[in-house]
Amino acid sequence: MSDLRPPEHQVAGHRASANKLGPLVDGSGLFYKPLQAGDRGEHELAFYEAFSAHATVPPRIRDTFFPRFHGTRLLPTEARPAEPHPHLVLDDLLAGLEAPSVADIKIGAITWPPSSPEPYVAKCLAKDRGTTSVLLGFRVSGVRVVAPGGAVWRPERPELKALDTAGVRRVLRRYVSTVAGDGTDCALAAAVYGGEGGVLSQLRELKAWFEEQTLFHFYSASILLGYDANAVSASGAGGGVRVKLVDFAHVAEGDGVIDHNFLGGLCSLIKSKVLRGKEISDLLGCGVRRLT
Ligand SMILES: O=P(O)(O)O[C@@H]1[C@@H](OP(=O)(O)O)[C@H](OP(=O)(O)O)[C@H](O)[C@H](OP(=O)(O)O)[C@H]1OP(=O)(O)O
Numbered sequence: 064m065s066d067l068r069p070p071e072h073q074v075a076g077h078r079a080s081a082n083k084l085g086p087l088v089d090g091s092g093l094f095y096k097p098l099q100a101g102d103r104g105e106h107e108l109a110f111y112e113a114f115s116a117h118a119t120v121p122p123r124i125r126d127t128f129f130p131r132f133h134g135t136r137l138l139p140t141e142a143r144p145a146e147p148h149p150h151l152v153l154d155d156l157l158a159g160l161e162a163p164s165v166a167d168i169k170i171g172a173i174t175w176p177p178s179s180p181e182p183y184v185a186k187c188l189a190k191d192r193g194t195t196s197v198l199l200g201f202r203v204s205g206v207r208v209v210a211p212g213g214a215v216w217r218p219e220r221p222e223l224k225a226l227d228t229a230g231v232r233r234v235l236r237r238y239v240s241t242v243a244g245d246g247t248d249c250a251l252a253a254a255v256y257g258g259e260g261g262v263l264s265q266l267r268e269l270k271a272w273f274e275e276q277t278l279f280h281f282y283s284a285s286i287l288l289g290y291d292a293n294a295v296s297a298s299g300a301g302g303g304v305r306v307k308l309v310d311f312a313h314v315a316e317g318d319g320v321i322d323h324n325f326l327g328g329l330c331s332l333i334k335s336k337v338l339r340g341k342e343i344s345d346l347l348g349c350g351v352r353r354l355t
């Protein structure tokens with residue numbers, strides 16, 4: 064068997080184990096996401112096929128913000144060894160990062176497509192209300208931060224689900240901090256969030272597309288942030304900050320209408336104080352206490 068394994072950098076979603084399907088990597092730069100049960104897997108596959116071939120999606124947007132789609136592949140899995148399972152073959156968006164610090168931020172106050180059956184709406188609504196989705200238009204679904212020396216800070220899922228808006232702000236500060244444990248120094252705020260090629264400028268480019276595009280509504284999709292903790296420095300150099308979209312199992316047709324749900328969440332994220340330039344300069348000026 065090959066060296067297929069669950070990605071160490073995975074921060075949210077279903078994780079592969081002895082009895083569960085989940086994404087796999089093999090070190091080749093590809094990310095294999097199992098087709099999910101019901102019509103979800105087929106739906107995500109149909110999205111990738113449509114999106115990859117869509118003449119009106121700007122190539123720059125497709126190449127910068129989305130994983131490239133390489134078709135499907137039947138792969139053996141630990142959960143179902145006797146029965147190869149179809150997987151979406153995607154670019155591994157964190158490939159090449161030696162020490163990936165990653166955050167999965169689920170965008171939108173609403174995470175279910177309008178066509179969803181009532182029980183699913185109720186389940187999602189409860190999660191949206193119980194997290195910051197309704198209030199902020201986004202929630203942090205997963206995060207891992209690699210500190211200098213290699214220690215990984217990675218809160219458990221229940222802890223993330225319980226975050227209020229102040230908690231989300233704290234996590235966004237922790238994401239760009241170099242201290243161990245729960246502390247924050249925001250030493251990497253300018254390098255990761257600010258500047259040319261930083262998170263904020265990439266989010267603004269993405270937003271400009273969402274202000275125009277009416278092809279798709281990205282319910283329950285996430286923005287995946289990534290940087291290399293070994294390469295980024297407080298002086299602002301390196302790190303290859305990545306801003307990507309993932310999880311398209313609930314994308315709906317746009318039918319000529321702006322995706323105001325995703326756009327609203329994106330604007331809210333862009334406006335969040337932690338990411339904004341002013342706060343970054345406050346942080347650099349040691350105004351951290353003022354912000355807590
Ligand atoms: O199954 P659950 O209750 O763990 O929910 C999954 C979510 O986990 P959560 O409980 O919110 O941490 C999970 O959320 P994360 O990606 O972990 O944020 C997904 O929303 C998943 O739906 P899908 O894979 O996007 O279709 C969700 O699966 P479905 O509820 O859509 O089956």
Ligand SMILES: Nc1ncnc2c1ncn2[C@@H]1O[C@H](COP(=O)(O)OP(=O)(O)O)[C@@H](O)[C@H]1O
Nearest residue numbers: 073074075076077094130154155156167309310
């Ligand atoms: N193309 C990718 N490259 C690297 N990591 C990815 C990619 N797609 C997803 N991930 C990782 O896997 C996690 C779950 O992905 P997602 O598509 O949301 O799965 P699920 O449908 O199970 O929620 C993300 O939080 C991220 O850590």
